[in-house]
Amino acid sequence: xxxxxxxxxxxxxxxxxxxxxxxxxxxxxxxxYVLLDGFVLGLGILAPLSRDSGQLxxxxxxxxxxxxxxxxxxxxxxxxxxAAFPRAYALxxxxxxxxxxxxxxxxxxxxxxxxxxxxxxxxxxxxxGAAFSLGSIVAAFSQGVILAALVQGLPMQGGQYxxxxxxxxxxxxxxxxxxxxxxxxxxxxxxxxxxxxGPLHEQARxxxxxxxxxxxxxxxxxxxxxxxxxSRVMARWFEGSxxxxxxxxxxxxxxxGWWLWRDASLGKGGQRPHDARPFLWTLALFALGFxxxxxxxxxxxxxxxxxxxxxxxxxxxQGFVMWGLVFLxxxxxxxxxxxxxxxxxxxxxxxxxx
Amino acid sequence: xxxxxxxxxxxxxxxxxxxxxxxxxxxxxxxxxxxxWRWLRTRDGVWWDLYKFWSKVFAISFGMGVxxxxxxxxxxxxxxxxLSERAGNVLGPLLSYxxxxxxxxxxxxxxxxxxxxxxxRPVVHLFCTCMVALGTLISTFWIIAAISWMHTPQGHxxxxxxxxxxxxxxxIFNPSxxxxxxxxxxxxxxxxxxxxxxxxxxxLRGGVQRGxxxxxxxxxxxxxxxxxxxxxxxxxxxxxxxxxHQPIKVAAMEAHWHAGPPGAGVPLVLFAxxxxxxxxxxxxxxxxxxxxxxxxxxxxGEILALTSVAPADRPPVLPVFVAFRVMVGIxxxxxxxxxxxxxxxxxxxxxxxxWVLRGWQLLSAAGFVALLAGWWVxxxxxxxxxxxxxxxxxxxxxxxxxxxxxxASLAGYAVVYAIIFGAGIWYxxxxxxxxxxxGETPPSHGSGAKTPARPMSAAGEADIAEGAHP
Numbered sequence: 001x002x003x004x005x006x007x008x009x010x011x012x013x014x015x016x017x018x019x020x021x022x023x024x025x026x027x028x029x030x031x032x033y034v035l036l037d038g039f040v041l042g043l044g045i046l047a048p049l050s051r052d053s054g055q056l057x058x059x060x061x062x063x064x065x066x067x068x069x070x071x072x073x074x075x076x077x078x079x080x081x082x083a084a085f086p087r088a089y090a091l092x093x094x095x096x097x098x099x100x101x102x103x104x105x106x107x108x109x110x111x112x113x114x115x116x117x118x119x120x121x122x123x124x125x126x127x128x129g130a131a132f133s134l135g136s137i138v139a140a141f142s143q144g145v146i147l148a149a150l151v152q153g154l155p156m157q158g159g160q161y162x163x164x165x166x167x168x169x170x171x172x173x174x175x176x177x178x179x180x181x182x183x184x185x186x187x188x189x190x191x192x193x194x195x196x197x198g199p200l201h202e203q204a205r206x207x208x209x210x211x212x213x214x215x216x217x218x219x220x221x222x223x224x225x226x227x228x229x230x231s232r233v234m235a236r237w238f239e240g241s242x243x244x245x246x247x248x249x250x251x252x253x254x255x256x257g258w259w260l261w262r263d264a265s266l267g268k269g270g271q272r273p274h275d276a277r278p279f280l281w282t283l284a285l286f287a288l289g290f291x292x293x294x295x296x297x298x299x300x301x302x303x304x305x306x307x308x309x310x311x312x313x314x315x316x317x318q319g320f321v322m323w324g325l326v327f328l329x330x331x332x333x334x335x336x337x338x339x340x341x342x343x344x345x346x347x348x349x350x351x352x353x354x
Numbered sequence: 355x356x357x358x359x360x361x362x363x364x365x366x367x368x369x370x371x372x373x374x375x376x377x378x379x380x381x382x383x384x385x386x387x388x389x390x391w392r393w394l395r396t397r398d399g400v401w402w403d404l405y406k407f408w409s410k411v412f413a414i415s416f417g418m419g420v421x422x423x424x425x426x427x428x429x430x431x432x433x434x435x436x437l438s439e440r441a442g443n444v445l446g447p448l449l450s451y452x453x454x455x456x457x458x459x460x461x462x463x464x465x466x467x468x469x470x471x472x473x474x475r476p477v478v479h480l481f482c483t484c485m486v487a488l489g490t491l492i493s494t495f496w497i498i499a500a501i502s503w504m505h506t507p508q509g510h511x512x513x514x515x516x517x518x519x520x521x522x523x524x525x526i527f528n529p530s531x532x533x534x535x536x537x538x539x540x541x542x543x544x545x546x547x548x549x550x551x552x553x554x555x556x557x558l559r560g561g562v563q564r565g566x567x568x569x570x571x572x573x574x575x576x577x578x579x580x581x582x583x584x585x586x587x588x589x590x591x592x593x594x595x596x597x598x599h600q601p602i603k604v605a606a607m608e609a610h611w612h613a614g615p616p617g618a619g620v621p622l623v624l625f626a627x628x629x630x631x632x633x634x635x636x637x638x639x640x641x642x643x644x645x646x647x648x649x650x651x652x653x654x655g656e657i658l659a660l661t662s663v664a665p666a667d668r669p670p671v672l673p674v675f676v677a678f679r680v681m682v683g684i685x686x687x688x689x690x691x692x693x694x695x696x697x698x699x700x701x702x703x704x705x706x707x708x709w710v711l712r713g714w715q716l717l718s719a720a721g722f723v724a725l726l727a728g729w730w731v732x733x734x735x736x737x738x739x740x741x742x743x744x745x746x747x748x749x750x751x752x753x754x755x756x757x758x759x760x761x762a763s764l765a766g767y768a769v770v771y772a773i774i775f776g777a778g779i780w781y782x783x784x785x786x787x788x789x790x791x792x793g794e795t796p797p798s799h800g801s802g803a804k805t806p807a808r809p810m811s812a813a814g815e816a817d818i819a820e821g822a823h824p
Contacts (some may be wrong), residue, residue, distance in 0.1 A: 068417075068461040075453050082445065083443075091432025093438075100428055102426060161754060313442060320522055321446075338462075343469070
């Protein structure tokens with residue numbers, strides 16, 4: 001009987017359900033972050049493909065009013081993890097010191113570039129464009145590495161991390177980092193198809209298909225590697241008849257891939273392809289990948305060492321914030337949706353600054 | 355240097371940079387709210403021109419506050435994992451409420467505030483500005499609650515070194531919280547007030563939009579005349595509270611090493627070079643009994659001396675002592691400038707009085723220095739404790755953290771912050787120097803609703819209009 005089963009039989013009431021609810025909340029927060037900031041990071045990853053400075057303006061302008069709110073979901077993830085699972089927060093962040101540092105420094109450059117690029121001239125303008133792009137790539141890659149480090153299992157001895165500064169490093173971590181960079185680029189391309197028109201729109205459609213193929217290939221590679229990792233993540237997938245119950249997730253992924261392939265088409269037959277659908281399919285693709293991962297990790301937060309119950313703060317802490325979440329999360333989603341609505345529609349290239 | 359010392363330097367470094375921007379934007383958001391409200395009431399375009407100008411300053415400052423703030427929310431986990439593990443049950447929920455009630459509110463309405471003036475009705479736009487301003491204040495509430503609890507912890511249950519919440523009301527409204535919150539919010543408002551007044555004086559002397567500059571200066575004087583004296587009183591109250599709960603911190607502020615004979619009172623040390631190892635001051639200049647009068651409001655009041663605790667329990671006296679004098683000194687200068695301005699205004703010679711304008715200009719950024727000095731007093735003064743009396747800073751650092759790793763990250767932060775904040779302050783300076791532009795387009799929903807917003811950077815339009823775009 002492993003630790004998780006033990007908790008399943010001993011914990012009851014609030015001590016059982018609150019950590020589960022919190023895992024749901026943090027999972028939701030991380031998914032929101034990955035989807036929303038993902039497409040903004042994607043813009044930075046795609047930036048080197050832009051044809052000129054004006055086109056990069058166009059790309060950044062589609063996200064300028066909303067990127068800050070998107071990034072806030074990451075802060076919620078951090079603060080929520082500290083509130084609900086302080087042991088996991090302390091263990092993960094101190095163990096993954098270098099990738100977390102790289103992510104933060106990347107996000108700094110990406111974030112200020114939104115303001116600074118439009119103030120610089122000549123070389124400074126190009127430099128902040130490069131900072132936007134490099135910052136996005138470094139942040140995305142580091143997030144992939146952090147995810148991989150958790151999934152592959154942190155080296156631990158006597159309840160303490162024992163891996164040193166580079167204990168998380170592995171080919172799997174690098175592969176996942178690259179995969180996430182590609183995935184965010186796909187989200188970015190979907191966003192551009194939705195929000196732009198003209199040459200940039202056509203280019204984004206051209207990027208979507210190859211990126212999608214790469215992302216599906218990476219998803220396959222990562223899934224194939226999972227059963228061989230120490231953490232035994234995904235063992236559940238192949239236990240007994242589980243695979244039959246979980247089969248809808250990979251099947252849906254393939255179906256979404258097919259729909260995305262179709263709707264990303266450049267529409268050369270004179271028929272105008274749908275502009276919103278490719279973005280929605282990329283969101284769905286990420287949500288499915290995320291769901292697959294959560295199903296594989298459950299009930300661990302730091303597999304195979306800490307379960308949600310083992311890392312949980314007392315019900316007094318978890319309950320206190322849960323009340324706030326119940327009332328505030330719908331409100332937050334409401335006014336966030338409203339601000340997206342205010343800036344709805346295509347962002348055109350020519351308006352504004354000439 | 356070990357991982358502990360490097361982590362302390364790193365934390366002090368990143369948070370000192372960070373705090374300048376939220377402090378400035380707390381005041382600036384309320385100032386923008388005031389300007390837009392005036393515009394909506396009077397429909398006088400000058401108010402909107404001022405709003406546009408300061409919202410560009412706000413956009414840059416807020417951006418820098420956000421990116422440096424994200425670092426803070428992970429810093430507790432990366433470098434202070436023992437603190438997070440032991441006190442996360444208490445601190446985590448407070449920080450979570452900050453995100454839920456403040457960060458999302460600010461971020462959600464900021465986009466419309468900066469880029470949506472032509473996309474929503476004017477009153478809705480004012481509402482967005484109000485929500486951003488409210489967000490900055492709510493954020494202050496929660497972060498000060500968390501910090502104050504670490505200074506004057508109560509309402510918790512301590513079991514096996516782990517802090518768990520017992521009574522949330524007691525945790526949030528801990529004994530030093532109201533004083534710290536009022537002191538901080540006033541400090542933020544005054545810092546912003548002096549940036550606005552200093553910029554106005556600069557513009558008046560340089561002949562940039564003199565009408566608007568005089569308006570800003572008068573508003574700054576009026577606000578400063580209320581807020582600066584209020585801050586002096588508030589600081590006094592905060593000091594009394596600190597004396598009650600953290601007497602050794604007050605002893606460090608005063609470099610008060612030894613108790614005098616009974617009834618002699620405590621002198622006010624004007625100048626000294628404190629010697630930590632020898633527990634005494636060199637070159638001391640002091641006024642007898644004045645310390646007692648200020649600190650205890652009586653002529654023979656006693657305060658605890660530093661030597662009443664073991665050397666290992668004493669805070670570093672020199673930086674606390676010096677920083678306290680810097681903070682108080684700047685406060686006195688501000689009081690002087692505000693008083694002189696009121697006098698000149700009353701005599702009807704405000705715009706002509708060169709010394710008053712020079713005073714404002716000199717003190718433009720003084721609020722930031724005072725603010726940092728104040729935080730250094732309170733944060734270094736609580737050492738060697740991170741949770742006062744209960745958890746030592748030395749025991750809170752992440753175990754297994756190698757000094758080389760922290761050194762690398764500290765170097766990384768130093769380089770990146772030098773680039774980012776160097777550029778940011780340069781852009782801010784350029785913006786402030788240029789001054790407000792007359793005739794900005796006020797919000798008028800209906801005219802441009804069909805064209806999508808031109809977001810780009812909130813502060814960039816003017817530069818690009820000059821022909822910077824290739």
